[in-house]
Amino acid sequence: RWLAAARAEGRLDRMPAGRFTVTAEVRQLLANVLRTDASAHRQLPRDSELAQAIGVLARAQQDAVWDRTQAGNKLRSHLHEYFPAALEAFSTREGLCVPAALVILTAAPTPGQAAKLTRAQLRALLKKAGRQRGIDAETERLREFFRRPHMRQLPLVEEAMGRQTITLVRKLETACASADDLAAAAVESFDKHPDAQIITSFPGLGSLTGARVLAEIGDDRSRFTDAKGLKAFAGAAPVTRASGKSVAVMARRVKNQRLAAVGYVWAFAALTASPGARAHYDRRKEAGDRHTAAQRNLFNRFLGCLHHCLTSRTDYDESVAFPTLAEPVLTGAA
16 A cells, blocks of 8 residues: 555656666655664574575475476366377376376377377387386387277367477476476585485475475574464464454464475375374364364474474484373272
8 A cells, every 4th residue: 555655646666667666755764664663673584695595496496396287287278178098198196297298299299190109109209208117018008098089179170289289298398397407406405504404304304395494484593583483484373363252263374375385295295204293183183173274283383393403403303293192000900
């Protein structure tokens, strides 16, 4: 609202690219705000140069992953309209991002061209994609899928959609390469940081997810004076809203979205890597929490442990993070 009022009064000058530059009057106003109310404003974190570089790489890699997902969804939606056999043939976990799918769709972007591929051509394409084992079995499997009868588009329409497929495949290839290159760069920089060993000692955190965590929390330990601030920043701590006699505890919506996103990945991976985390998750489920709420509660627990470990410079300890209750001792005669 303040920017809208300043823009209407002419205190902001519009630049040619649609951006706004602050005039001398506004700069003076901001300086006076900092001079008189400095105690009401939070200091910027003093992260190290390496931590800032990790932040740039980790966020760029996360953006590249989102771009890769978007490009894959566009290609999948397009193939669904005229080439369902390709979706059936490449219905693995990685989907259309596998090198074999990209190479074959570039060489045969239409159902007619894919059905005409010989065994020798399919073997050559699989070898070009980098496959080394099970080439003959994969060749027969793909040949069977491509030769199955499906409803087809008109010939000219099918050819045009094939050209569009080649364009979408190129975009997906670029997105996959960008995500892989940025992931390698982020991991390389993260491994050089002094906090890398502590962060990766937690179950469910690898070098890449650890780089994303460090990118958002930084290495300025004075930024979060206690674990509560870190939990609120990540959106793991709930918000209590009271109105009259009603009290509601809800999930926090204003949060660091990148840290919250990696938090669910962290909690999900820790379920199989940490018996304590799995028991904590099961207790929350038995208490009535849904899957997302239980994961968020586990993420909240891990953040408290992470804040303690980074402050005390100690590695993660399963027995301290999830202490087990001693069994009661039965006394008396049997």
